[in-house]
Amino acid sequence: MGRYSRLHRIEQMDPQQDYEEIFRLITAYEFPWDYLQGVSVAFLRDYGVPRISRLLDHTQEFERAGQKRYDDTVLIAHEIVRDGMDSEHGRAAARHLNRIHGRYRIANEDYLYVLATTVVGPKRWIDRFGWRPLSPHETESLALVGRRLGEMMGIAELPADYAEFARLHDSYEQRMFTYDPANRRVATATLRVVTQWYPNWLRPLVARASLAVLDDPLLTALGFPPQPRRVRTATHRALRARAALVRRLPPRPAWHPYRPKARTYPFGWTLDDLGPHWAHSRPLRPLPDEDAGRPSCDTNGHHTPPAGGGPTHQELR
Numbered sequence: 001m002g003r004y005s006r007l008h009r010i011e012q013m014d015p016q017q018d019y020e021e022i023f024r025l026i027t028a029y030e031f032p033w034d035y036l037q038g039v040s041v042a043f044l045r046d047y048g049v050p051r052i053s054r055l056l057d058h059t060q061e062f063e064r065a066g067q068k069r070y071d072d073t074v075l076i077a078h079e080i081v082r083d084g085m086d087s088e089h090g091r092a093a094a095r096h097l098n099r100i101h102g103r104y105r106i107a108n109e110d111y112l113y114v115l116a117t118t119v120v121g122p123k124r125w126i127d128r129f130g131w132r133p134l135s136p137h138e139t140e141s142l143a144l145v146g147r148r149l150g151e152m153m154g155i156a157e158l159p160a161d162y163a164e165f166a167r168l169h170d171s172y173e174q175r176m177f178t179y180d181p182a183n184r185r186v187a188t189a190t191l192r193v194v195t196q197w198y199p200n201w202l203r204p205l206v207a208r209a210s211l212a213v214l215d216d217p218l219l220t221a222l223g224f225p226p227q228p229r230r231v232r233t234a235t236h237r238a239l240r241a242r243a244a245l246v247r248r249l250p251p252r253p254a255w256h257p258y259r260p261k262a263r264t265y266p267f268g269w270t271l272d273d274l275g276p277h278w279a280h281s282r283p284l285r286p287l288p289d290e291d292a293g294r295p296s297c298d299t300n301g302h303h304t305p306p307a308g309g310g311p312t313h314q315e316l317r
Contacts, residue, residue, distance in 0.1 A: 001251050006030055007135060015140040019148075020084060022141035026134075027081075029251065031122075032258030034130045038122030039074070040194070044214065045117050047187045048173065048221030050180035052110055057182035061276065062189035070193050071262040072274045077118075077149075078260050079271060085148050093271055094152040095284050100275045101153070102282060109172065111155045116169040119146040119162065129213075129239040131246040154288040177221040184223035197263075209235045 006029060010022050027035045047053045056062065061069040079093035119142050127133040134142070143162035150158040159165040191210055195203040211219065212227040212235035219226055226232075252258070265273060272280065 001253075003247065003249075003251055004132075006251060007132070010135060010137050013137065015137045015144060019141040019144035020081065022138060023081065023145045024257075026138055026141070028257035028259075029254075030138075031126050031130050032252075034126045035122045036074070037129070038125030039118060041125060041213065042117035042121030043070075043073070043190060044187055044222070045121065045173070045218060046114055047183050047190070048177045048218050049110070049113070050176075050178060050183060051107075052114070053180060053182040053186045055104060055106070056186045059276075062186055062193070066189050066193040067196070068264045070190070071264040074260055075262055075265075075269060076274050079274070080149065080152075081145065085145070085152065091152070091287060091290075094149075094287055096271050096275065096279070098153060098287070099282050099284055100279050102285070103278075108156050111153065112150075112157065112159075112168060113172045113176070115146055115150050115153075115155065116159070116165045116172070119143050119165045120169045123162065129236075129243055131243045151289070152287050173217065177217055179221055179223050181223075183221055187222045187224070209238075212236070213239075 006025055010025060013022055015022060047056070076093060076097055080090050080097070082093075083089045085091075085094075123134055123139055123142055139162045143159065143165050146165065147158050147160070159168055191207055194210060195206045198206050208227055208231050211224055212232045214222075214224075216226055227235075262269060
């Protein structure tokens with residue numbers, strides 16, 4: 001198999017019909033590491049919005065159990081797509097995600113933005129630091145997976161394609177990014193989780209490199225100063241050097257797809273393990289297409305989830 005064989009295969013597929021398979025090839029074979037980096041940056045972008053970060057700060061999930069919170073966010077999304085989004089398991093995972101979200105009053109536009117970050121963030125990271133940019137088919141498949149997840153969550157006014165996700169993402173940030181102490185507290189707690197993956201002597205460098213890939217509007221909203229030019233230059237060069245190396249490596253073999261490795265669950269996990277401890281005291285509800293009633297928004301613009309729920313991006317992710 002050649003380095004671009006999977007891309008040629010993807011180009012023969014129809015994103016409207018095959019978006020889940022294309023998504024699987026992106027995340028399990030072509031760009032597993034880069035996709036996760038894009039999602040991690042998307043986490044941080046959420047914290048630039050005070051009403052999102054205040055909710056996360058109020059729950060204290062990142063302060064008390066940051067590694068579990070991080071792992072659960074990644075794993076719930078993985079469980080939804082693992083066997084297909086409309087498989088029995090995928091739907092069970094989505095109900096669990098909705099059950100977690102159902103405890104909170106979250107504006108529909110905030111749901112839309114958080115969803116958009118999981119589409120736009122990986123695309124922009126891969127185009128910037130991946131071993132090749134995403135193709136149009138791959139880009140639209142990211143958007144269609146995001147849209148389907150939004151449908152399962154009962155989110156209204158979903159974008160139809162990637163271009164609409166990107167416009168929503170950028171316009172929301174222009175309106176909503178502003179500094180709040182909660183932004184910095186949640187971002188610091190998340191960065192603490194990431195840096196603890198490394199030896200003590202390396203942690204300050206990892207923290208600085210993590211900030212070096214963030215844009216100035218986000219850094220301002222999080223309350224962090226821009227990193228010195230030399231740090232940004234060194235970080236970007238290191239990431240591009242990695243991309244050049246990966247480009248020259250053989251493709252990941254079909255028998256060895258990427259699978260998430262969660263530090264919280266060294267012996268594996270089940271859906272019941274994922275999410276806050278109180279989640280299982282809340283009832284599961286049908287997904288929107290399983291229920292006669294459609295999701296609605298109250299007079300304050302807050303999303304009212306369909307009667308039932310399941311896990312997904314956990315309290316806004």
